[in-house]
Amino acid sequence: xxxxxxxxAAAIGATLGLFFAANARLKSANADSARAARVSAxxxxxxxxxxxxxxxxxxxxxxxxxxxLARWHVAEAAWVPSAAALARAAAGNTDQKxxxxxxRTEIRSYISDYGEPLVQIAxxxxxxxxxxxxxxxGATRLQQIVGDTVGVARAxxxxxxxxxxxxxxxxxxxxxxxxxxLVLTPILLILLGIWLARLVAExxxxxxxxxxxxxxxxxxxxxxxxxxxxxxxxxxxFNAMTESLRTSRRELVERAxxxxxxxxxxxxxxxxxxxxxxxxxxSVLGFTRLLLEREVTEAERRRYLEIVDAEATRxxxxxxxxxxxxxxxxxxxALRREPFDLGALVREQAExxxxxxxxxxxxxxxxxxxxxxxxxxxxxAQVVGNVLSNAVKYSPGGGRITVGAAASSxxxxxxxxxxxxxxxxxxxxxxxxxxxxxxxxxxxxPGTGLGLAVSRRIVEAHDGQIGFDPLxxxxxxxxxxxxxxxxxxxx
Amino acid sequence: MAAHTxxxxxxICDDELPLRELIKAVLGxxxxxxxxxxxxxxxxxxxxxxxxxxxxxxxxxxxSGLEFLSELRARPRERPIPVVVVSAWQSxxxxxxxxxxxxxxxxxxxxxxxxxxxxxETLIAA
Numbered sequence: 001x002x003x004x005x006x007x008x009a010a011a012i013g014a015t016l017g018l019f020f021a022a023n024a025r026l027k028s029a030n031a032d033s034a035r036a037a038r039v040s041a042x043x044x045x046x047x048x049x050x051x052x053x054x055x056x057x058x059x060x061x062x063x064x065x066x067x068x069l070a071r072w073h074v075a076e077a078a079w080v081p082s083a084a085a086l087a088r089a090a091a092g093n094t095d096q097k098x099x100x101x102x103x104r105t106e107i108r109s110y111i112s113d114y115g116e117p118l119v120q121i122a123x124x125x126x127x128x129x130x131x132x133x134x135x136x137x138g139a140t141r142l143q144q145i146v147g148d149t150v151g152v153a154r155a156x157x158x159x160x161x162x163x164x165x166x167x168x169x170x171x172x173x174x175x176x177x178x179x180x181x182l183v184l185t186p187i188l189l190i191l192l193g194i195w196l197a198r199l200v201a202e203x204x205x206x207x208x209x210x211x212x213x214x215x216x217x218x219x220x221x222x223x224x225x226x227x228x229x230x231x232x233x234x235x236x237x238f239n240a241m242t243e244s245l246r247t248s249r250r251e252l253v254e255r256a257x258x259x260x261x262x263x264x265x266x267x268x269x270x271x272x273x274x275x276x277x278x279x280x281x282x283s284v285l286g287f288t289r290l291l292l293e294r295e296v297t298e299a300e301r302r303r304y305l306e307i308v309d310a311e312a313t314r315x316x317x318x319x320x321x322x323x324x325x326x327x328x329x330x331x332x333x334a335l336r337r338e339p340f341d342l343g344a345l346v347r348e349q350a351e352x353x354x355x356x357x358x359x360x361x362x363x364x365x366x367x368x369x370x371x372x373x374x375x376x377x378x379x380x381a382q383v384v385g386n387v388l389s390n391a392v393k394y395s396p397g398g399g400r401i402t403v404g405a406a407a408s409s410x411x412x413x414x415x416x417x418x419x420x421x422x423x424x425x426x427x428x429x430x431x432x433x434x435x436x437x438x439x440x441x442x443x444x445x446p447g448t449g450l451g452l453a454v455s456r457r458i459v460e461a462h463d464g465q466i467g468f469d470p471l472x473x474x475x476x477x478x479x480x481x482x483x484x485x486x487x488x489x490x491x
Numbered sequence: 492m493a494a495h496t497x498x499x500x501x502x503i504c505d506d507e508l509p510l511r512e513l514i515k516a517v518l519g520x521x522x523x524x525x526x527x528x529x530x531x532x533x534x535x536x537x538x539x540x541x542x543x544x545x546x547x548x549x550x551x552x553x554x555s556g557l558e559f560l561s562e563l564r565a566r567p568r569e570r571p572i573p574v575v576v577v578s579a580w581q582s583x584x585x586x587x588x589x590x591x592x593x594x595x596x597x598x599x600x601x602x603x604x605x606x607x608x609x610x611x612e613t614l615i616a617a
Contacts, residue, residue, distance in 0.1 A: 278579035282601035
């Protein structure tokens, strides 16, 4: 911006400078012309004086009148100031100065070598003087001197004419420069104005537009930060502001979504719990009323009471499971660690879960050697049981359930794979969130949505990891636990 | 054989064994019972038998009771089978959904034995 302003000012300055320089040279040319005129005038004056000298000599020699000698003495003195005036006028021009000096020497020698001897001879013998004057020397010298004065005058006039022509040319140039400056200055000013407008107004307009977009809620606008001036700095600050707004809004949206999700999970949970509780409750209440209202046989009475007992027990364990799950999910539990064989635990749980399940085929893949881990056996049994019951619940069509355990690089891995419908991609990310049940509630699959959340807590409390891999058919859940020291690979 | 023809046939579709037992006990010896644990089993039963009434649970594994009911009602039958929907969901909205799917009656869980017995009796008599 500063550079451009300087360039504009320099352009105007140069134009004006040209104009003033031309003007100054015109003035000096006029002065030269005047001086040349003075030289010319002084040269003609000197010429007159020289002619007067020659006529005075002629007067003395011919004795034409009584005042001839006096006239000679006047003329002899009169040419000196004229020559001096000419020398002054020609002082500014070396060539003219030289010519004038030569002329003065010539005049002096004309007087001393020709005029004065002739005047003295005339005073002694006028006839001798007349015969001497009759020779051509005086006329030749006079002609030479007159010719030289005319030469000086002519040279000065010529020089004056040349300078006048040059001055006139310069005057023309100065006029052109002036006109150019007059035309160029406003154009330059307009260009400078346009340029300044673009420099200042355009980024300002962009900033205003961007600010309006932000006000309208669009935080994705960005200004060009590449400029090195104040607008670049402004754009930087503006972009930082929109970035910060964008981040805040994203956080708010995420928080709102997470709240909404957790609310939805909670309401699904309440529905689920009420259903889970109501089913056994319906049996307990129904059979109790039957017993109260009807006459039943002893065998029927016993059968009904057994069902009531079983269902009431189921209710009690449901409530305690739910409380337990909540405490674990909240991290309020302690591990009772002991070394045990994880392979044996997996076998127990698999057989327990699938013993009376005719729809599923169990494929057990356990190592020959024990997999010793240091952990809470009951809690880990809960994890294995949960993953197994999920495999059963989420493959209602039956199929093979592969349950395995193996050691690998310091870890014990347990896996359970089913051949069910699998987990739709949209439910995968939230699978381990408490109360999240995906499409299970809609599909009528019972559960609290706490099983996997609780399992993850328990596995992580053992410094392990839990996860799942979608299969072509079904899903494989797995978890890793650190092997107990002294039970590494092959040891 | 005579007793068989006299006693009306009722299909009970509920995945909970104790509830099927309860429904049978509540309705008593006056009926003959067919049982199904889910919609697929119920469909299989219906392909072979013509029950007088169906007692249907909503929350079934796989297809829900109401989905099954809608499909049943979509297939034209010589004589539509009366259906009682028994559900742990017992809000007015749930009852409306059940009746909308084609149920003839709706009974919430836990239910009063006398109420269920009288509902089934009425439907079969109609």
